Amino acid sequence: MARVSLQNLTKTYAGGYLRAVDGLNVDIADGEFLVLVGPSGCGKSTALRMIAGLEDITDGAVWIGDQFVNDVHPKDRDIAMVFQNYALYPHMSVFDNIAFALQISQMPRSEIDARVREAARILELTDYLKRRPGHLSGGQRQRVAMGRAIVRNPSVFLMDEPLSNLDAKLRVQMRAEIHSLQHRLGVTTIYVTHDQTEAMTMGDRVALLKDGVLQQVDRPTDIYNRPANTFVAAFIGSPTMNLYHAAIDGGPTLKLGSSDIRIPQSVFDARPGLSRYKGKPLIAGIRPEDIGDAATAPQRDPSRELTAKVELFEDLGSDTLVHLGVDAQAAEVRSSDSLDEIKSNDAKGRCIARFTAKSEVAIDQTVTVQLDTERLHFFDAETGEAIWT
């Protein structure tokens, strides 16, 4: 068991031109499950590989426990790593795959046997110990990769997108399994993923990277409810947060296109800095679940309602995602893959609302929606930083 500390961790490629990881500072507590999340190419794997010792560190420091490990060989860092494609040795049986590290360290055979069997029991692999990885299903291979990590009893687990090769259903199952396993073993874990759902459901804390730069590190609920900037706001949550260029004027009302939404005093209390933006442009955000069907609302309140036309709806059974056309100007958020805009509802004035199953909607129908104004988000129009103080 150990805490891990990353101090100003930096990796540059192409002679310093490309900063894959840029000044990463995170402290991971002993036994903590930290998820490193971000769009592909943002430097997650590079950061993890520097912690593992598979990649040279350009600048900064990695501490594992009380040891400064920048120049320590990977095998001496007391870590185990799970790779995206599992990296199982195809010519060895499951047993030998799990036992490999122990065999290398010349542990007595009887102890290796006991440890491998224990790991196999935990992961329900006992019946497959003699098989080759090629004859296992995706989920079983994943478990062998986990077995290889836990059998060594390391003080840190490093996992690089371990679930991304599994189908959706298995992914959900393995997500829970890894989470509970980590909880039981209490091993400090750094888990890399590009999937915000995995990040939200698994992490004790989530660290979000963009272009190698740490955007925010927080508990999942905090990162969801108090995103530090528009990028975090748009990346976390599905469907993504609706973000619009807007303005606040006296009243105080939020000018969202041609609609006026009254902002309650409590919002200003929570965000003292917001009063400075009166009369200035800013970006307002609201999550789909905070936009409800006014018709089913317990209480009508015209000061926080607006009307819009239904362009499309997706009935999910439990609730309905309603795509509405609004006349506000959508704010764009770009990810590090500049080709792939993470904000999916970026078409001008598109807005996604999550209605309960009770609502009945039809395409082209005009509906009145009610905003949960307490849960509005505000960001600086220039920097995209959240407005708090």
Added chain:
Amino acid sequence: MATSKTTDAVAAPVFERSYDTEALAANRRRRRNKARAKKLGLHLILLGLLFVMLYPVIWMVFSSLRPENEIFADLGLIPDTWTLQNYITGWNLFGDKTFGVFFVNSFIICALAIIGNLVACSMAAYAFARLNFRFKWFWFALMLGTIMLPIHAQLIPQYVFFLKIGWVNTILPLVVPKFLATDAFFIFLMVQFMRSLPRELEEAATIDGATYWQRYWRIILPLTMPALATTAVFTFINTYNDFFGQLIYLTEIDKMTVPVALRLFLDPSGGTSSYGGMFAMVLVSIGPVLGFFLASQRLLVRGIATTGFK
């Protein structure tokens, strides 16, 4: 009117459909026949060419089975008298030594060459594929460059060198270089193969605590099996068939190998030549090559099949 219209409407599609399928089937049949005829023609041509190319071998097979004096007298393919005498005289031609001695000599050299190439080339290949050292690309290019160097350019300096260190008339000049990774082609083959192996395997092994040597021996080498098999097969064939190298370095009769010994059947100075014995021994000496190739063919295929990469 109304009724006829309905029958029309019903009949038309049915008629159309049956017509359609029949026409399509006929069309398909015609096309298939045409393809078949084309294939047959192609096969006939290929068989004809094969016969032309195999004729000398076939002729040799029959010639080895007829009495010595009939070989050049009778131009027909089928012998008048069948005999195995050539095999007996060929095998025992060299006094107290049988032809078996040459086989043993050939096999010793082949076995050592194969071992040498497998060990040395795979280690060199691992270094080029995975390790980092100074001027790696220069050394790699230099190594590849030796492929282009003609043997004839190397021959004399090499001979002089081996003569000076007293290795001529031993098998050392034929074997020792193989242990020094001198077959650049096989190194290149293995480098390419090793590069295609996922890097994560070795990274996982590194974290598991494996040294370079352990990674090479326990991860890379087993997975390079298909390339190793290819190397073994081609090293065997090259070495077994290497007439020239063995001719210049092996001069004593009890060190000679099969290809060199076959030459002894003919006396260029006008003495007695035993063509029948030579034909018989040539056929016997083809055996190992054929056998090795057939046996290793399975290995090659299996090697590729068991790697199990996506």
